[in-house]
Amino acid sequence: MLRNIFMFVAISFSACYVQADTLYENLGGQAGIANIVDGFLEEISYDREIYPFFAKSNIKRVRSKLEEQFCHLSSGPCVYTGDDMKSVHTGMNIDEAHFNRVVELLQTAMTKADIDFPTQNKLLQKLAPMRADMLHR
Ligand code: HEM
16 A cells, blocks of 8 residues: 555656646747757658648748747747738648648657657647638638
């Protein structure tokens, strides 16, 4: 019994130790987010379905706006200064398959950046409500 209690306390303590307080911290702060966004754009650049959407875009701008957006959404110390998701993605005719593929590319980038799955899911949950602003526009 005492041994079980000890195990429980030890496991709880180590779980607290590994998980930081905010999503921003669990993503690795500013440097971690910059690394995720770089990886995300790299995955996009390899993808035959998705890359054509970005072929004429200013990737430097997209990189910096995505960094701001992920930082802001994860409660980091940033303000998002980009355009709203509806106006950015209008005219692209994004469908469900495109959207799902982009989410997969982000997941791949986060996995390669060693972000744990609960943290990945928390960021994806923050992005999910934007889906309706992007599809079929
Ligand atoms: C979770 C989903 C997504 C998020 C959070 C997201 C976020 C963003 C952000 C923050 C920007 C920069 C905005 C600015 O320049 O002010 C952007 C631009 C862009 N996004 Fe998305 N996006 C998502 C999904 C998609 C999908 C599914 C596509 C196409 C398949 C796409 C294509 C683009 C393109 C082409 C641009 C650059 C637009 C330009 O050149 O002006 N995005 N996105």
